[in-house]
Amino acid sequence: MAYRLQCDSCDLxxxxxxxxxxxxxxxxxxxxxxxxxxxIVDLQEA
Structure with missing residues (x-):
């Protein structure tokens, strides 16, 4: 699986x-x- 970090306050x-x-x-x-x-966003496609 692949995961992406996304921050609400910066461009991480x-x-x-x-x-x-x-x-x-x-x-x-x-x-x-x-x-x-x-x-942490799961990048797995449905």
Whole structure:
């Protein structure tokens, strides 16, 4: 599967193949920027 990080407050957009890596980087970004909210979007097509 593929996942994309998207931040509501900046232009962060990164793609990952592993959810755990995406989650870790999203948490790190939110810890560094307390007013940012990062979503992990599943890129799997229906």
């Amino acid at each position: 957009e990164s793609e990952y193949t592993d959810w755990a890596d995406a989650n870790s980087d999203a948490s790190d970004h939110e810890a560094e920027y307390a007013d940012h909210w990062v979503s």
